Amino acid sequence: MPASVLDSSIEYLKGVGPLRADMLKKELNIFTFRDLLEHFPFRHIDKTKVNLIGEISPQTEYVQVAGKLVDIGVLGEKRGKRLVAYLKDKSGTLELTWFQGINWVQKSLQPGQDYLVYGKTGFFNGRPQITHPELELLAGVKADGKAFLEPIYPTTEKLKARGITGRQIGKFTSALLPLLSERELPENLPASMLEKLKLPSRFQSFCNVHFPRSQQDYDAAVRRLKFEELFVAQVSLALVRMERHRFSRGVKFEKVGELFNTFYNTALPFELTGAQKRVLKEIRNDTARGRQMNRLLQGDVGSGKTIVALLSMLMAADNGFQSCLMAPTEILAQQHYAGLSSLLKDMPVEIKLLTGSTKAAERRKVLAALAEGSLHMVVGTHAVIEDAVQFANLGLAIVDEQHRFGVAQRARLWKKAPIPPHVLVMTATPIPRTLAMTAYGDLDYSVMDELPPGRQPITTVHRNEMQRAGVMDFIRAEIAKGRQAYIIYPLIEESEKLSYEDLMQGYEQVKSFFPEPKYRISMVHGRQPAEQKDVNMQRFVTGDTHIMVSTTVIEVGVNVPNASVMVIESTEKFGLSQLHQLRGRVGRGAEKSFCILLTGSKVSNDARERIKIMCATNDGFKIAEKDLELRGPGDIEGTKQSGMLNFKLASLVNDKQILESAKIFAGQLLDNDPDLSSADNLPLKNYLLARKGKTAWSKIS
Ligand code: ADP
Ligand code: MG
DSSP: OOOOGGGSBGGGSTTTHHHHHHHHHHHHOOOBHHHHHTSOOSEEEETTOOBOGGGOOTTOOEEEEEEEEEEEEEESOGGGOEEEEEEEETTEEEEEEESSSHHHHHHHOOTTOEEEEEEEEEEETTEEEEESOEEEEHHHHHHHOOOSEEEEOOOOHHHHHTTOOTTHHHHHHHHHGGGOOTTTSOOOSOHHHHHHHTOOOHHHHHHHHHSOSSHHHHHHHHHHHHHHHHHHHHHHHHHHHHHHHHHOBOOOOOOOOHHHHHIIIIIOOSOOOHHHHHHHHHHHHHHTSSBOOEEEEEEOTTSOHHHHHHHHHHHHHHTTOEEEEEOSSHHHHHHHHHHHHHHTTTSSOOEEEEOTTSOHHHHHHHHHHHHHTOOOEEEESGGGGSTTOOOSSEEEEEEOSOSOOOHHHHHHHHTTSSSOOEEEEEOSSOOOHHHHHHHTTTSEEEEEOOOOTTOOOOEEEEEEGGGHHHHHHHHHHHHHTTOEEEEEOOOOTTOHHHHHHHHHHHHHHHHHHSOTTTSOEEEEOTTSOHHHHHHHHHHHHTTSOSEEEEOGGGOSSOOOTTEEEEEETTGGGSOHHHHHHHHTTSSOSSSOOEEEEEEOSOOOHHHHHHHHHHHHOOOHHHHHHHHHHHHOGGGSTTTGGGOTTOOSSOOTTTOHHHHHHHHHHHHHHHHHOTTOOSGGGHHHHHHHHHHTTTSOGGGOO
């Protein structure tokens, strides 16, 4: 394909040149004509609509006014130095201020001339004011005489100070658009789809997103471009998934056999929930096909993922395959091991624990048994997939309480068997559906959105420092009823020392409220040797200690059904998903459970919002949605690296409907034409081929 004009370097665009090009590159990552085309305006202003300065109130956000520029001068010194000018119209005076590029701006301003000024208003000492306004000579505006909406682009303070204002960027795009035609921006969606969805063409949409003639034109253009982004993402992800299905060989679990059935009928301590049964069926179908399973299991805390893991491991054993279960922490691995081996105690199944702290002699034994095949299951940390560990025939690897199983880890797993084992990744906390659809859209995906029956919802309350004594009284009352309590301190990553001191102080304080020998307290933290951690944990698990004082090492997975109180210290330091995880440590038995969120007396608005959500709902999926709204997709755990969420226009928070429809259309299209070989789908195919290599779709795991 001949190089497109869109690939030209930005300095060659009329009006830009090398100097401004440099700034555009540095400040806005605009390197080419295409980058500029995809730098979308954040609003449009109607040049015919000019406000009066006298109308500006503290509630006004953005304003466009016209008037005479007077009294330009530099005030202040050093860091307080600023350029100030005044704009006068018949109704009042507006102060304009610049902190950057003072010399340059001062030179470019013409005192006594009429200007059109646009910007975000502020109020100081009761007077309206705009910092770093957009402004242009009114005479020039009138000569232009354009009636349509003028685009205003995101820019930076630095650029503004050098004259590259949000408005000036519009001059660049208006120089760019006439150079483009359908040839540079060919349609990539099937004609039938455009018709059905009543979407404008691609070329037209790019024109109208920058220079619409009406609000309707603009809205339609944005809708189309958002749909395109999300649709292309869905098709790409589905293609990755299909390719994997088509080409990946996997071990075949021919049957559901005796071990599974015996366990199910005689040892399973409860009836499975509908969601658990459904997911097991999905796993059963996946593993029976002779292609490798690569499945993500999303389940809220306490939804019962562990038993799904165990039943899947029994399926593997029934078919003569080994399996492993990997947990993120040593404590969790130990607990899984203890739980699973007790469930399996009457079954002819060999299961062992393997972690970093497994003693050398035991480790040798486990490794030998794995290599010769006499060991069916191994539970551990990621030590399980170190190179030294060889399996006779690994058929299933389960990763617990993580979002993602990295490429490197996966590659290690591939080395363990001639045919790659099936992989089941069980998430730590739910993520919103929109995120799952995009960030993990290449994986097969199961949801467990049902808790086992008989759970009572956890009551969550917010208490401050002053109410601590009352909180301790409450714990005392619960202990008197035979229950146990967790008290959790935050782990501050930047300062391990500080968190350690916090924890120790907290421990002393708890001891003073709960004196020995009447009360017994366990403490677990990251600095303890593994054995000590283990002993303390075990004492709490068996009910010997009443209170567990701990940092967040306890966060994931730990299961002590008798514990009914979770106290979280310095709640403001925790994120929503972490709080939800921590709270999930209680409410696991039949007893009513409580979560108490302790804070200082002053709490930031953000923290207050998080606390409000925690007190309002126990539903991890809802909390995840809120988390996404509050923080945006970039920060959600496990999705940072994926690069997948860098949509230019679409937002996973605001464009759910468009995403759903994009997913449906992508699914239908690929069902009917998986190779994209029909004439209608050829433009899409060409587009995807041209994009290949430019994006990271194929690199994710
Ligand atoms: P998570 O999904 O958070 O890993 P677990 O697997 O630890 O949840 O299960 C939480 C608790 O629920 C455990 O005590 C487990 O034994 C119990 N449980 C799991 N499934 C069921 C069920 N179908 N009925 C009753 N209790 C269940
Ligand atoms: Mg778990």
